[in-house]
Amino acid sequence: MNDSLAGAFVPRWHAIPPASDNSVHWRRWTVCFAEILLHGWTHRREYRPGLVSLITGRADELAGLPPRDVVARVAAGRSELEEIVGRPITGFVPPAWQLPGGFAALRETGIQYSVGFRRLDSSQPLSIPLATYSWDWGRLPLVGRLGAQLGTCSRLITPRAVPVIVLHPADVDRGSVATAVARIRQLKNAGWQAVRFAGLMSADSRRETA
Ligand SMILES: [Zn+2]
Known part of the structure; x- marks a missing residue:
């Protein structure tokens, strides 16, 4: 394991549920990382695609969603990823860097910090510029x-x-x-x-x- 390498994972890539017989494969991958972050639940935007969707092939999963749907997707992704990798997940990387509502939207999800394109946000008052x-x-x-x-x-x-x-x-x-x-x-x-x-x-x- 590299003690500073972070890996961001999507448990239900394009809405395909993780196969139960794939857990060995997942664990083999995830042990390479010192830090595992959630990178969305499906990494795919389902409704009303926008400009970022067109450029990224609908990778902006959370864009345009109301707060309750953002919470539901992040919480579902977190719980599924924890089950797969057997480790607690507290970090998040928004798919296509799109997080409506910012870090405040993640308050009920158990996520403790979010790595955006220009900021590392957490419950601390100041964000860290990236x-x-x-x-x-x-x-x-x-x-x-x-x-x-x-x-x-x-x-x-x-x-x-x-x-x-x-x-x-x-x-x-x-x-x-x-x-x-x-x-x-x-x-x-x-x-x-x-x-x-x-x-x-x-x-x-x-x-x-x-
Ligand atoms: Zn991505």
Whole structure:
């Protein structure tokens, strides 16, 4: 296990229930991560798709939903993921970075922190600024190329923003893994160290972290 690697999982990908005989496969994967986060229940928006839905292939599961439906989906996803991996789940990454109502919407779900594109939010009064480097932005290559620059832009706007490197399964086929590794090396050479999101929320770990 890498002691600072976080994995974000979707228990019911595109509404397909997890097969009971897949638990060994799931556990083999999830033991690789020090921190397991919920990344939606199905990762698919079912009703009234919007612009983000079109760009991402309806990946914005929670967008446009009323608060009670956001709570229901996150709570269902959390309970299903805990059952699959056998570990408590307290962190959340909104599908396609879309979380209507912000962190306050998660209050009844048992989730303690949410990793957004530009902020790490929790019940603490102040959020922690993040600079996210991500290469998977859906189907449009131009959007992907622009999106990959957003981490750099965030750090220019907010120099104390903590860099976060995000890799998706699609990055393997698209050849983005080497770019991500190069970025990690660059950050390490600049003095950043890898930490868990949970560790970021304690005040004394907020100096040089990645
Ligand atoms: Zn996703």
